[in-house]
Amino acid sequence: MAFIEVKNKKGTADKTPPSGYSSWLDFWKEKTERKATICEVRGCKGKPTIGGHVIKSGEGNKEYILPMCYSCNNKPEDKV
């Protein structure tokens, strides 16, 4: 069950993952030691295909990586 209220961070599409990681999703898996089974956007049950850059509501500009489905990652910042 996805429960985190987040917003897509703008301007991150061309960011490349740190060396040693094949993708941002891979990076997230290594850091959290979890498996990405569902899109982490609140209310979404999509299949996570990428690690999206997001900011959580109320936490300013602190950036997180979260497993997201393709459709959530392509929503405008304020529509997630």
Ligand SMILES: [Zn+2]
């Ligand atoms: Zn989603």
